[in-house]
Amino acid sequence: MHRFANPARFQRLSAAILPWSAGATVILLIVGLYIALFSSPADYQQGNTVRIMYIHVPAAWMSLFVYVNMAIAAACGLVWKHPLADLFAKAAAPVGAGFTFICLVTGSLWGAPMWGTWWVWDARLTSVLILFFLYLGYMALVNAFDDPQRGMRAGNVLLLVGVVNVPIIKFSVEWWNTLHQPASVIRMGGPTIDPSMLVPLVVMALGFTTYFVTVVLLRLRSEIVQRKIQTLRLTEAQG
Amino acid sequence: MAEFFAMGGYAAYVWPAYGLAALVMVGLLVATLKGLRGAETTLKVLEGSRPARRRPRHKDSKGQAAAPSAAEVSEG
DSSP states (O other), rough: OOOOEEEEEEHHHHHHHHHHHHHHHHHHHHHHHHHHIIISSOTTTTTTGGGHHHHHHEEEEHHHHHHHHHHHHHHHHHHHHHHHHHHHHHHHHHHHHHHHHHHHHHHHHHHHHHSSOOOOHHHHHHHHHHHHHHHHHHHHHHHHHHSSSHHOOOHHHHHHHHHHHHHHHHHHHHHSOOSSSSSSSSSSSSSSSSHHHHHHHHHHHHHHHHHHHHHHHHHHHHHHHHHHHHHHHHHHHHH | OOOHHHHHGTTTHHHHHHHHHHHHHHHHHHHHHHHHHHHHHHHHHHHHHHHHHHHHHHHHHHHHTTTHHHHHHHHH
C-alpha cells in the first residue's frame, strides 16, 4: 500500500484509472436504468414502486461501503500517518453522505405508498439516519480546526467510533423486526429475489461503485492540489 | 409512452426518487470538477507568480546543495 502513498505516483495512477472508471459508470448506469425502468417486471404486490428499489438499495449499500472504506482509511491514517489515507476519507465523505441522503429520501418515497407513512422510528431507518449524521459530523469536524492535521485526526477518531453503527444497520432488520423488511440479497442461503430484479439491482450497484471511484479520484486530485497551494502559501508567507 | 410515465399510478413516487438521485450525483460531480479546476488554476497562478524564488529555496531544502552555493556567494 505504501507504494501508493506518494502523491505524484497517485496522480499518475489516477490519471490511468479515471477514463476507465468514468466510461464504465456511463455504460453501467445507462444499461442499469434501461433494465430498471423498461425491461424489468413490476412487482405483483408493489406494482411499479418496486422500481424505486433499484436506486434505494444500491444507494444503501454504497452508504455502508463508503463508510467502511473511510473507516479503514482513518485507521491507516492514524496508525501509519499515511498522507493519502486522510485525504481519501475527506474526499469520500461528501459522496457517502450523498448516497445516504438518496437512500433516506427514496426510502421515504417508497414507504409513503407502500407502508402508508413517510417515516417511522424503525431501527433500520433510525440507524441509517445516524449514519447520515456521522457523515455530516465528520465533514464539520475535519473543517473545524485551523490546523488541518488536527482536524483530520479528530475526524478519523470519529470515523472509527462510528463503525459500531455499521453492524447495527446491517442486523437491525433482524434484531428489531418492526417495519423495514429483512435482507433479500446479501443473506445466508443466497438471494431470495427473482433474477429479473436482481440483475438491474446489481448493474445499478456496480454503476454506483464506479461513479464513487471516479468522483473520489477527482476529489483526491483536488485535495492534493489544495495541499500544494497551502504549502506554497506558507513558504511565501514565511519568506 | 404515457403509460410508462404514469408508472401504474405511482409516478409521483417513482420519478422523484430517480430525479433526486440524478440531481445529487450530477451535482456532486459538477461541484467536484469545479473545485478541481479552481484549485488547479490557483496553483498555476501561485507557481507562476514567483518562479525565481522557488528554485533557490528548493536547493536549500536539500541541505547539501545549499552549502556550496552559500560558499560561492561569500566568495563572490
